[in-house]
Amino acid sequence: MKKTILAAALTACCASLSVHAAETVKIGLIEPLTGSVAYNGVSAVNGAKIAVAERNAKAGENGVKYELVVEDGQCQPSKTVSAAEKLIQKDQVPVIVGAFCSSATIAAMSVIDKYQVPMVSGISSKSDLTERGNKWFFRSAETDGLLARAFAKILVDQLKLKKIAYIGVNDDWGRGGISEFSSQIEAAGGETAMKLYFDHGATDFYTLLTRVRAAKPDGVFVAAETQDGSILVKQMKEVGLESQVFGVGSWATADFVKLAGEAAEGIHAAVPYAYTIDRPENKVFVKEYQEAYNELPGKYSAAGYNALNIVMDAIERAGEATPQKIRDALPATDYKGPNGTFKFTDKGQGYGFDAVLVKLHEGAPQIVDRATVTPE
Amino acid sequence: MFDLFLQFVLNGLVNGTFYALSALGLTLIFGLMRLVNFAHGEFYMMGGILGWVVTSQLGLDFFSGLVVVVAVMAAFGWLLDRFIIVRVRDKGPEPGILLTIGLAIFLTNTALLLVGTAPHKVVAPVSSAPLLLGPVIITKVRIFAVAVSILAIVGARLLIQKTKLGRAMRATFQDATAASLVGINTASIYASTFALGSALAATSGMLLGSIYVAQASIGGLISLKAFVVVILGGMGNFAGAILGGLILGVAEALWGGYVQTGTVDMVGFALVILILFFRPYGLFSIRAERA
Numbered sequence A: 001m002k003k004t005i006l007a008a009a010l011t012a013c014c015a016s017l018s019v020h021a022a023e024t025v026k027i028g029l030i031e032p033l034t035g036s037v038a039y040n041g042v043s044a045v046n047g048a049k050i051a052v053a054e055r056n057a058k059a060g061e062n063g064v065k066y067e068l069v070v071e072d073g074q075c076q077p078s079k080t081v082s083a084a085e086k087l088i089q090k091d092q093v094p095v096i097v098g099a100f101c102s103s104a105t106i107a108a109m110s111v112i113d114k115y116q117v118p119m120v121s122g123i124s125s126k127s128d129l130t131e132r133g134n135k136w137f138f139r140s141a142e143t144d145g146l147l148a149r150a151f152a153k154i155l156v157d158q159l160k161l162k163k164i165a166y167i168g169v170n171d172d173w174g175r176g177g178i179s180e181f182s183s184q185i186e187a188a189g190g191e192t193a194m195k196l197y198f199d200h201g202a203t204d205f206y207t208l209l210t211r212v213r214a215a216k217p218d219g220v221f222v223a224a225e226t227q228d229g230s231i232l233v234k235q236m237k238e239v240g241l242e243s244q245v246f247g248v249g250s251w252a253t254a255d256f257v258k259l260a261g262e263a264a265e266g267i268h269a270a271v272p273y274a275y276t277i278d279r280p281e282n283k284v285f286v287k288e289y290q291e292a293y294n295e296l297p298g299k300y301s302a303a304g305y306n307a308l309n310i311v312m313d314a315i316e317r318a319g320e321a322t323p324q325k326i327r328d329a330l331p332a333t334d335y336k337g338p339n340g341t342f343k344f345t346d347k348g349q350g351y352g353f354d355a356v357l358v359k360l361h362e363g364a365p366q367i368v369d370r371a372t373v374t375p376e
Numbered sequence B: 001m002f003d004l005f006l007q008f009v010l011n012g013l014v015n016g017t018f019y020a021l022s023a024l025g026l027t028l029i030f031g032l033m034r035l036v037n038f039a040h041g042e043f044y045m046m047g048g049i050l051g052w053v054v055t056s057q058l059g060l061d062f063f064s065g066l067v068v069v070v071a072v073m074a075a076f077g078w079l080l081d082r083f084i085i086v087r088v089r090d091k092g093p094e095p096g097i098l099l100t101i102g103l104a105i106f107l108t109n110t111a112l113l114l115v116g117t118a119p120h121k122v123v124a125p126v127s128s129a130p131l132l133l134g135p136v137i138i139t140k141v142r143i144f145a146v147a148v149s150i151l152a153i154v155g156a157r158l159l160i161q162k163t164k165l166g167r168a169m170r171a172t173f174q175d176a177t178a179a180s181l182v183g184i185n186t187a188s189i190y191a192s193t194f195a196l197g198s199a200l201a202a203t204s205g206m207l208l209g210s211i212y213v214a215q216a217s218i219g220g221l222i223s224l225k226a227f228v229v230v231i232l233g234g235m236g237n238f239a240g241a242i243l244g245g246l247i248l249g250v251a252e253a254l255w256g257g258y259v260q261t262g263t264v265d266m267v268g269f270a271l272v273i274l275i276l277f278f279r280p281y282g283l284f285s286i287r288a289e290r291a
Helices: A002-022 A038-059 A077-089 A102-115 A127-131 A144-158 A172-187 A206-215 A226-238 A254-264 A280-293 A299-318 A323-332 B002-033 B040-057 B062-083 B093-115 B140-162 B164-174 B176-181 B186-209 B219-233 B238-258 B264-278
Strands: A024-031 A065-072 A119-121 A137-139 A163-169 A191-198 A219-223 A244-248 A268-271 A335-337 A340-344 A350-361 A364-372 B130-133 B136-139
Touching: A024 A038, A024 A077, A024 A299, A038 A065, A038 A226, A038 A280, A038 A299, A065 A077, A065 A299, A077 A102, A102 A119, A102 A127, A102 A172, A119 A299, A127 A137, A144 A172, A144 A244, A144 A268, A144 A350, A144 A364, A163 A172, A163 A206, A172 A191, A172 A219, A191 A206, A206 A226, A206 B002, A206 B238, A219 A226, A226 A244, A226 A254, A254 A350, A268 A364, A280 A299, A280 A335, A299 A323, A299 A335, B002 B040, B002 B136, B002 B140, B002 B164, B002 B186, B002 B219, B002 B238, B040 B062, B040 B093, B040 B186, B040 B219, B062 B186, B093 B219, B136 B140, B140 B164, B140 B186, B140 B238, B164 B176, B164 B186, B176 B186, B219 B238, B219 B264, B238 B264
Parallel strands: A024 A065, A119 A137, A163 A191, A163 A219, A219 A244, A244 A268
Antiparallel strands: A268 A350, A335 A340, A340 A350, A350 A364, B130 B136
């Protein structure tokens, strides 16, 4: 008899515990926190934390609370796979946000397919990710192709660039960006002078720039992240390369300008997000981000923020935090973020949000033009 | 066309000098102590980060800053040897390798924790405006960095060859027992050597941080390149490391200039494979010579 009471008490206690635990939904987040793109990965995590903090503040006493479980994917396929396995098996997250590098995301896509857990990437931009027929994968970011289509004509017509040299980081993102932009620019009447690549973490670009200078292009297109890009544009000035520069990557950020110094002046960049975008949602985000980290948000901060909001919207629509329910709720996404409205195509590709062409002037990205990312 | 070639060679030589300087600490510690220091790149990183702290945060000028950084890193190297490296001395190569790999991971993550992932700038003492030398372009800050590199290399060489401390170092590593019999305090000699190696790595980190950027996660890349240079020149061979650095710099520049820029990192490793195949003790190694 006593035993039964004890057992009943135990069940009661633990049942109430599990109900209590269910009020907190864990969301897995895989970004590179070490390695050559760690800096950008950390901004994505920072943006994600803002999104979660906003929701948790709004949830009050009885609402659903969210908890981020952050794993370091190091931008490497193998590390990202083990991070995804750990999040699903050990932390039992019902949904994952990540990863950063497209190659790492591809690797994780087979894991989420195996365990049937949805994943949203706000960053990986390789065009074919959403063409692989993986129904658990969604992307709330522009692809290289979408960005190239939006801006190639503007670059040729407005900046009057005829002969263009392409410099890109030697990975699928850099190579993909260059091939998309060069084919779109050629279609708009531009001419390709040369295409050169460098490895992640390279510091000396003199050899590469010497070759570019010898080709005398009107414009130089660069696909690079903050670290590589800022060193590159500085060395352009050092070797006396005076061509117009335009790029893709996280260029419209305060850090880029700080690192590149005067060399940043006059550079054009095609980016999905700049902190100067004039939208009420963006003003709120910039303010919160500045209060939390004492710096201005960049492209990846916004990407992390958006991806988390999209996921949390889906969880709220699903009503129950299970992988299947969340996955079923994701296609109905209609989220208003700092850079526009996000929706998904049948294949899980995001569209409807804005991309902007900015010119760096006196340390701030001025918006020159704006285009809405449309599905194919 | 020839101008272009000159520019490539010049770029290669400048880079080669930097490679030589950043590999010097590694080859010195290996040559004198028989310790393969996998944390070498992290010492370089610490030099860069400390350089940023003293120049940008504390507002010291470059040279006073360099003195502070060298002093701090030499003390750090000294303590590291006296309290940690000493435990794996004379226990064969594996414990030393494991220890330094662990140390590298620890240092990188501590740096990430303290200063974060953002790249930082060391304030350079001279301008980075372009300078035309006939047909080729270089910047003042690069000429300055090459000059400081050469000074550091020559200084280290003189210290080992001409001073009493240097003689004691060489004696200790030829025969530690005999050295202690003639009254050399071998424990402090080991520590001095490790301090010297750490200080050299930090010098290159700070110097190159003023041309490129200083970053907490740069260590791994630096170690890799330094190993290429050291294997090219022969493990522990002082002059070999310098030539190895220059060869690597010029080979990368010419490969990038005339073949493909995306594959320059391959050049060094291809060279290493060839060297290990045909001259396993390095290009310039005479087997008996140490440092």
